[in-house]
Amino acid sequence: MKVDLVGVHCVKKKLAKGGVATYYYAWRGGPRMTSEFNSVEFVAEYVRLTRERPDAPFQGCMAQIIRDYLKSPAYTGLKASTREGYDFAIKAIETSFFAMTAKEISATGSRTLFMQWRDEIAQKHPRKADLYMSVLKRILWFGLDREMIERHPLERVEKVSDSSRRDVIWTDEDIQTFRYGKKDKDGKWEIKPAAEPLVRALMLAIWTGQRQGDLLKLTWKAYDGHSIYLRQSKTGAHVRMKVSEELKSYLDGVPRGNSVTILTNGQGQPWATGFKSSWRKAVEKAKIEGKTFHDLRGTFVTLAYRNGASIKEIAEVSGHSEKDAEGIIRKHYLVSSAAVESIENRQKRFTGETG
Template sequence: MRVRLKGVNRVSKRLADGSSVTYYYAWKGGPRLPGKPGAPEFIAAYNAAVAERLQPPPGTLSSVLRAYQDAPKFQDLALRTRRDYAKHIAKIEEDFGDFPIAALSDRRTRGEFMNWRDRLAAKSRRQADYAFAVLALILAWAYDRGAVPANPCERPGKLYRSTRVDNIWTAEDEAAFLKVAPPHIGLAFMLAIWTGQRQGDLLRLTWKAYNGSTIRLRQRKGNVPVEVPVGAPLRAILEATKREAVTILSTTRGTSWTESGFRASWRKACEAAGVEDLTFHDLRGSAVTRLAVAGAQVPQIAAVTGHDLKRVETIMRDHYLGRDSALAATAIRLLEAYEGRTKIPN
């Protein structure tokens, strides 16, 4: 069987004696290959040339980017995260692949990278921040290992600011959604709002994780173990759900969801309910909000959702609770109760 090698450049020449000869090169301008196509020495020389070409020049940012993608730090990330990172890494390599590692300690380098982020922001500030964050974390990884002399991308601040005060699932949104959502999608909603977990973790959640009173899981992001007590409304739905698949959440065919399939069905349910500008991920923040409105403290909320304490405080302060009147009302009721029990001395 003849193997077709991609990119091989064929050049025919006429010799002085009138005969013609064909030379083969690994690619246009590449090294000349010995023998004829299909011969063992020809294939070996081609593979060696391609392998050498794929190796990034030493001392360049490309070599750092490739090393990071081969490292456990990258390989241990969730599949979707690796795909997102790889997309941004490809862009970084396209724009800065030949950037000298030695130049990272130059004071002007930070400005070069910041200007690059500004150019990306012309299309999307959020994606510009993401790409810059990926570059920063790779350089931090390399700096810790002595592979680069400096990390000029530390603490850049953000271009994209999301105010998610209005991106809370209200009781009205919940009622509208559950009224039209099919039961298997409604179950996903209830799991999310009563546990505060991410979509990916909930789609992977098996029936073995539920013991009738708690749900135990290990979050993919951060590898955080969580044990969530199951509230009565969620417990009632779980107990009434047929266990057709290994996972708690399943399709109408009784099979586990793919992420793309679930997102498509979720989107249809939102459209049918007339719910706009709200995502599944907003349920995680909404769970934080509801727990806070109910009087739960930061450590209690973190124990349910798996956030670290600072992240819960940030969500409450910056994104979700800044204008929540119910939270303010709860605070005043607590104050009234306290003042009613405590006599102020004359």
């Protein structure tokens, strides 16, 4: 959607070394904008900077609906971790549709426009497309409820991604690249290692199989040097898991300082917000596509089985059903006939089958 950005102020200045530089400001006397002019980032920066102005532009448009939504309990009442994911989606929605009027949103044809936008994103990132659409639907429900639009164009929209990702895992190569980076034949970095706080999160996830929220709250008191104890927020189950030698070696080498939680940000503080954004950027820099933090739970299943744990033991710790755990193993750990036979023999012993 090509739209003139109302109020953007342009200033040209002669440089001491010759030549002329052009600077853009969100409004006359306002903050200088740092993004490349007319880029997607420039639009996003403009929307963010003008959002809280008393005379904010694009009244009666998507920009106003979003401004009012962000001030409402529908948004402020969300958990901080949920808002973080929403903010990522809202930025994309604002950038694409900020100048779309209430009349245009309500009119026939808007649904097609929104669905085409989602489908373009879904070509590479189906789960991201579903997130964007989910948040957009909520914003439009808010607009309809506040009588800002006359029709909700996105009722009964189905997801484009498979809702089940139990069988998606990080490969050994993914893990190595994230932890250690990758160099070319001349020894130059193709991909730099992820920051240590994020590597720590990776290690904790692949060796415990726990959900992101539970890991971010996990304290050092829960780790006694041999096992980790926690109560899963989703299932309510109390879980004590033995720590692998690799995870023990890693955790024992982490400088604790005054930190209470095992996972901390770059400043050594618990992650209040920012983890999802930092993780996403690190995964993109590592050029790992189609994998999420949640997929590390499936990765744990394969690692645990590789290290001799039974399917029942894995399910008890991770919160998967035994059927789901076995499904993950069958798809990703069938590297030899011995692995197949191992699963089938265990199943036969459980059911009493022979032969």
